[in-house]
Every structure is written in C-alpha cells, then in structure tokens.
Amino acid sequence: MSTFTELYGRAPEGEWAAPGRVNLIGEHTDYNLGFVLPIALPQTVRAQAGRRDDGLLRLHSTQGGSAEAAVTDLAPGGVAGWAAYPAGVVWALREAGHDVGGAELFLDSDVPAGAGLSSSAALECAVALAYNDLYGLGLSAPELALLAQRAENAFVGVPCGIMDQMASMCCRAGAALHLDSHDLTVRQVPVDLAGAGLALLVLDTRVKHDLGDGAYAALRAGCERAARLLGLHSLRDLGFADLPSALPQLPGELRPLVRHVVTENERVEEAVAHLDAGDLAPLGPILTAGHASLSEDYRVSCPETDLAVGAAVAAGAHGARMTGGGFGGSVIALVEAQAADKIAAEVTTAFHAAGYATPRTLTAVPSEGARRIA
Structure with missing residues (x-):
C-alpha cells in the first residue's frame, strides 16, 4: 500500500482522525430539530495532509483511488463519488469566507462504508479538522460539524441532519452525546x-x-x-x-x-x-x-x-x-x-x-x- 510520502514526495504536516458512530436512539429526529443519543466508534477515517500553494486539491483514498481539482473550480455537482465528500468540505469552507487553498490528502478508513455507521461524516470531519489546523482557522468542533453538514447537504446532495457530524466531532470516550439538534447544546452522558x-x-x-x-x-x-x-x-x-x-x-x-x-x-x-x-x-x-x-x-x-x-x-x-x-x-x-x-x-x-x-x-x-x- 502506498503512503503519503510515496505519493506526494514529502512528509505530511500532520494526521487527523474522525470516528464513525452508532446512534443508541433518536433516528430521523435531527432534521426535525429533535434529540439524538449517539456514541463514537473506535473505527475512524484518518487523514494525512499537507498544504499546497498552487490551489490544487489532491486526494487519495486507500479504499477509493485518487482525484484532484482546483479549489477555485469546486462547485456542487462538479465532483463525483467518494471524492465529493472531502472536496465538499473545502468548498464549504471557502463559501463560508475562509481563505483556504490547496492541499494533498492521504485518506484511510476502517469505518465500514454503507453500513449505517456514518463513514461519510467521518470522512468530512477528518478533512474539516485537518484544514482547520493546516490553515489556522480556529473553528470550534460544532462549527466544523456544521460546515461538514453543509458539504453533504449542498455539495454532495444528501439532505442529512446534523447528528452524524456532531457525533464525529464532539463525542467523548465512555459517553453518549445527548444532542439537542435545535440549538446544538450537548451533554456527555456516561x-x-x-x-x-x-x-x-x-x-x-x-x-x-x-x-x-x-x-x-x-x-x-x-x-x-x-x-x-x-x-x-x-x-x-x-x-x-x-x-x-x-x-x-x-x-x-x-x-x-x-x-x-x-x-x-x-x-x-x-x-x-x-x-x-x-x-x-x-x-x-x-x-x-x-x-x-x-x-x-x-x-x-x-x-x-x-x-x-x-x-x-x-x-x-x-x-x-x-x-x-x-x-x-x-x-x-x-x-x-x-x-x-x-x-x-x-x-x-x-x-x-x-x-x-x-x-x-x-x-x-x-x-x-x-x-x-x-
């Protein structure tokens, strides 16, 4: 299996991880602004990343292959398949006014895809957190979750609620996340x-x-x-x-x-x-x-x-x-x-x-x- 260094010819600037989740109870309530109670899983999406100064976004997934695009060209419907999720995060950051540029990303995951365990949100959140650190944005976990949701809603085209992204960003070990989807208040319940x-x-x-x-x-x-x-x-x-x-x-x-x-x-x-x-x-x-x-x-x-x-x-x-x-x-x-x-x-x-x-x-x-x- 290739590594970041083998693909891109340099060491990454860091590595970030975001977990999948299971929801104990509270299904299809988040987009109705109700209550949910997820836990994060040990399984994660991991993103090794480094900035580029030419505005090019280069993506490689050990599960999905490679893709690339200029960040200025990113638009809903313009990227297909798995790459739409990380590309959508970069688009959402730029649309929100954050001055972010290109990057090289090497992605790996042990969150089962298509199993209802929120592999897509884990991918979005790992990329959002990486970009937050790489470009010094200083955004909070809930702010990153909202941007990841925006990517999935408007860029990928899935009208999901906020639970998956908030679970991936905000869950804590040994606890379930009691989330009020109306105002995003959270409580960690042992x-x-x-x-x-x-x-x-x-x-x-x-x-x-x-x-x-x-x-x-x-x-x-x-x-x-x-x-x-x-x-x-x-x-x-x-x-x-x-x-x-x-x-x-x-x-x-x-x-x-x-x-x-x-x-x-x-x-x-x-x-x-x-x-x-x-x-x-x-x-x-x-x-x-x-x-x-x-x-x-x-x-x-x-x-x-x-x-x-x-x-x-x-x-x-x-x-x-x-x-x-x-x-x-x-x-x-x-x-x-x-x-x-x-x-x-x-x-x-x-x-x-x-x-x-x-x-x-x-x-x-x-x-x-x-x-x-x-």
Missing part, C-alpha cells in the same frame, strides 16, 4: 457498558444503503410538510402529550412519520434518564420499540434488518434496533457481555437460513471524537 456486564453488538447486514437516491429526501420533505400543516416550525415543537390530537389533522400518509418522530424524541429522553441512573439494561426495550417505529411507521427498515433485530432478541438480547438512516445498514443489540458471541452466532444462523450473506459483527465501545493524532 455509558459504562462493561461495568454493567453488557456489550453493544453492531450487526452489519451488508445491505448497502444510498441516502442520495431520493427516499431520504422524501421522508424529510414529508416531515416538513406535516410541520407546516400543524403550524409548527418543526416537529420538535409537537409534544408527546399533544400527539393524539395532532394526528387527525394530518393526511393519512403523514401521520406515521409524525408519530415516529414524536415518540422517538420521547424514547431519547427515557434512555437518557436510565443512563443517568446507571441502569442500562432497561435501554433494551427502548431500542426494540424504536425499531418497531422505524419499521412500521417510518418504513426505513428492510427484511435483513428486521431479521437481525428479531433473531437477536430471540437469542437473548435485551433489545435491538436498526441504526442509521435505514434502507439496509446495521443493527445494534444490547446484550449480556458473556452472551455476545452466542447471540452473534444465532443471528448469523438465521441469516444463512434466510439465504442472506453472513453479517459482519463489531462491538461498539463509546470512543473519542475527532482529534489530531500526529
């Missing part, structure tokens, strides 16, 4: 899985999702339409107690979307209360209820994720749900640590019986957010 004798399995179904194919955008548009019809700025403003009276005011196709968002916000708050009390096992039923809502109301699950949830719970998991935007990706399962291997094996057996590919299994350990590593 998550001591090992101390409770528990583990959080990540079951990658290997079903690839593509959030740029229009389905995600349609869901967001439906939520925004529902808020307008209810006279609200966002669905965040609809309280759980007001849900029964609000739903009859909406067209039938919008009611399940609203029901999911409002009940999911409530599940986030319930989960935080259990974590604050150091009582982790009751998170299990909250996860399972969240998956039922995603599958039946929001309709972003698929047969593989439904099977992984059902098989994990049947094998003894406290609870399980899909994590990420949906349409494939990964399932998380809260399990007794000593039973983790058994539960993973039983999910694999169920997949084989259904004719599905063998799922990949990871263990999620609440880890540190984006940082400079060299």
Whole structure:
C-alpha cells in the first residue's frame, strides 16, 4: 500500500482522525430539530495532509483511488463519488469566507462504508479538522460539524441532519452525546457498558444503503410538510402529550412519520434518564420499540434488518434496533457481555437460513471524537 510520502514526495504536516458512530436512539429526529443519543466508534477515517500553494486539491483514498481539482473550480455537482465528500468540505469552507487553498490528502478508513455507521461524516470531519489546523482557522468542533453538514447537504446532495457530524466531532470516550439538534447544546452522558456486564453488538447486514437516491429526501420533505400543516416550525415543537390530537389533522400518509418522530424524541429522553441512573439494561426495550417505529411507521427498515433485530432478541438480547438512516445498514443489540458471541452466532444462523450473506459483527465501545493524532 502506498503512503503519503510515496505519493506526494514529502512528509505530511500532520494526521487527523474522525470516528464513525452508532446512534443508541433518536433516528430521523435531527432534521426535525429533535434529540439524538449517539456514541463514537473506535473505527475512524484518518487523514494525512499537507498544504499546497498552487490551489490544487489532491486526494487519495486507500479504499477509493485518487482525484484532484482546483479549489477555485469546486462547485456542487462538479465532483463525483467518494471524492465529493472531502472536496465538499473545502468548498464549504471557502463559501463560508475562509481563505483556504490547496492541499494533498492521504485518506484511510476502517469505518465500514454503507453500513449505517456514518463513514461519510467521518470522512468530512477528518478533512474539516485537518484544514482547520493546516490553515489556522480556529473553528470550534460544532462549527466544523456544521460546515461538514453543509458539504453533504449542498455539495454532495444528501439532505442529512446534523447528528452524524456532531457525533464525529464532539463525542467523548465512555459517553453518549445527548444532542439537542435545535440549538446544538450537548451533554456527555456516561455509558459504562462493561461495568454493567453488557456489550453493544453492531450487526452489519451488508445491505448497502444510498441516502442520495431520493427516499431520504422524501421522508424529510414529508416531515416538513406535516410541520407546516400543524403550524409548527418543526416537529420538535409537537409534544408527546399533544400527539393524539395532532394526528387527525394530518393526511393519512403523514401521520406515521409524525408519530415516529414524536415518540422517538420521547424514547431519547427515557434512555437518557436510565443512563443517568446507571441502569442500562432497561435501554433494551427502548431500542426494540424504536425499531418497531422505524419499521412500521417510518418504513426505513428492510427484511435483513428486521431479521437481525428479531433473531437477536430471540437469542437473548435485551433489545435491538436498526441504526442509521435505514434502507439496509446495521443493527445494534444490547446484550449480556458473556452472551455476545452466542447471540452473534444465532443471528448469523438465521441469516444463512434466510439465504442472506453472513453479517459482519463489531462491538461498539463509546470512543473519542475527532482529534489530531500526529
């Protein structure tokens, strides 16, 4: 495998890392300005980088190949594939008025792509942090997260909320990030899985999702339409107690979307209360209820994720749900640590019986957010 020095003929000026994430609970709530509760993963995107003085952006990914463009030529739709994410960050920085120029970037990742673990946000955040240091911008972690989100929304064309970028930038080891997507206030909530004798399995179904194919955008548009019809700025403003009276005011196709968002916000708050009390096992039923809502109301699950949830719970998991935007990706399962291997094996057996590919299994350990590593 090539190195930065072999590719570019010099040593990098530094190396930065940004993690993927799993979301404990709070799915499709961030773009409705609600609550989310992600943790960062040990798996990261790593960016070695050095400035160029000729305005050229040169990119190389050990997973994706090479690309280059002049920073003055960057525009939405002008860069395709994986390179749109780092190029979009540079575009977003320049559009925001930051006087940044070219760079050489060498990118590597062990965050599984297309698994609902936010590999794209990790890539954006690693590049944003590298540029922040290289060009002495002095931007805060939330400011960099917002610029990374801007890159994905306007440059790549995926209308994602802010959770993935805030998780990658702001999570801390041993904690979940309780994020209010309305004002970006955060609280680090301790998550001591090992101390409770528990583990959080990540079951990658290997079903690839593509959030740029229009389905995600349609869901967001439906939520925004529902808020307008209810006279609200966002669905965040609809309280759980007001849900029964609000739903009859909406067209039938919008009611399940609203029901999911409002009940999911409530599940986030319930989960935080259990974590604050150091009582982790009751998170299990909250996860399972969240998956039922995603599958039946929001309709972003698929047969593989439904099977992984059902098989994990049947094998003894406290609870399980899909994590990420949906349409494939990964399932998380809260399990007794000593039973983790058994539960993973039983999910694999169920997949084989259904004719599905063998799922990949990871263990999620609440880890540190984006940082400079060299």
